[in-house]
Each structure stands twice: as structure tokens, then as C-alpha cells.
Amino acid sequence: MPELPEVETIVRDLAPHLVGRRIVETRVLGRLSAANCLEPSVGAQICSVRRYGKYILIECDAGVLTVHLGMTGKLLWQGATSPYTRIAFQLDEGRLIYDDARQFGRVRWSSGQPAELERLGPDPLAIAPEEFIALVQGRRGQIKPLLLNQRVLRGLGNIYADEALFRARIHPRARCISAARARRLHQAIVAVLEQAIAHRGSSISDYVDAEGRQGAFQHLHQVYGKQGRPCPACGAGIRRIEIAQRGAYYCPRCQRR
């Protein structure tokens, strides 16, 4: 569910509440899948809250809680429990609720930096244009699956990949794109992510921030979920095709192969 802008919004909301707090109790409601591990996080004091790609790192004196929200995960500050509440973290002041209907999300405690993060590519908001061009030109595959591959670039998901490709006027199946187009794509990615963060992310079905509020960027989507609607740039009908087992939305006139 949450991509880079949604995770960034949650992290910014959460940090001032969590930093300095101590975890007093972790209560698991129902069954948590074996991929989750909380012990021994009780007693740890939170030092910082950071985003790493789509991951949320709650760094403590004794280790780090690594959270990935999957498709429907939520972290709610002072939240009420729901039928999908999986974990309630009681802190010395306040409480953090982890909700996840589909349970694709993961919460894991580790004593050091979790190894899974080392395999991720650079952050799209931190990478230099020349580096991005080299990254894209070093690959042979279709551009959209490339953008979704977290080992290539960490943080883009289905919404922002489509929105960035539209803004850069690149077909989602394009391969071996020129340096000029790669540069334009990099600019489009940065622009769309920054704009989405400014609007507190996109609420399509499940996403809410740490206070339970919806984002507003869904109102500014140009192509994502808009099949059959006119392209805001040229009026042609937006198409939906399937690429790498995911829906891909694009304008057939603005984004030529």
C-alpha cells in the first residue's frame, strides 16, 4: 500500500511522538505470522524514527524495529484497536497501534541493522541525475518493472511509477532509454514524490497517516486508476495494461514506445 510519500508522511508524524519514549509492553492480538518478531523489544528506548525506502525504522538504544506496511498496514499513534489490529505497543507515554488487514506487512526486531535492507538500491530522492542515468542505462528490461524493483531503486511503487512515467512521457514498456529521457524521468520522479509528500500521500483504498487521516494526492493523479478517462494533457483515453503482473496506466498518445 504505502509507497515512499506515504511512509515519509507517517515517519514525520510519528517521530516527535516516539523519540525518547520507552517500550513498556508489546501485545500481539490474534496470530502473527512467523515472519514477525518483536522480542526482546520491551524496555528499549526509542532514539530515532527514519524512512528507508518503504521501510520504517524505529531505532532504539538496544536494537531496531523494522516495519514494512505491505499493502494494508497502518501505524497509528494513540489509535483505537480494530478487528485488524495485530500489535499494540504500550509506551511509557502513549501507545502505537499496528493494523494490517491483509497481513502482507512485517514488523521485526533486530539487535543491529537488518540484513534485508542492504539489498535495496539508492533512494530516489537522494540519487544524483548522472547516477540515475547510469542505473537505468545499465539495464535491459522494461522501464516500469525496473522502477518497481526495490533492489534497483528503493521507494517507488505502482502509483508513483505510473505517475512519473506519464510526467516524463515514457511508455511503461520502453527499454534502453536515452540519457536525455532518463534525465527527464529522474526529474519527474523527484517532482512527483515531492509533490505527493507535500499533499501527505495518496489514499486510494486503505492508506491513512499516523493520525488516521487520509492523504490528498489521489486528487492530483493524472493516470493511475484512470482508464477510459481523458488524458489531462492531450485528451486521449488513458489505457490500462498489465506489466509484470501489475496494472499499468498510461496515455497512448503522450507516452509512445
Added chain:
DNA sequence: ACTAATGTTGTAGG
């Protein structure tokens, strides 16, 4: 009943 949904991972084949 069927399909699609903001995601990742493992397996298999070319």
C-alpha cells in the same frame, strides 16, 4: 462468481 487492489519473495526457465 470473478477480478483487482498502494507489495515482496521464492521458484523456475531462458
Added chain:
DNA sequence: GCCTACAACATTAG
């Protein structure tokens, strides 16, 4: 190693 396809995970909404 890279690329593609598919299944799996679990649940809801149209």
C-alpha cells in the same frame, strides 16, 4: 547475473 512468468501470502470492494 539478468530478465520473465507465476504462485503464494490474506482480505476487501466493485
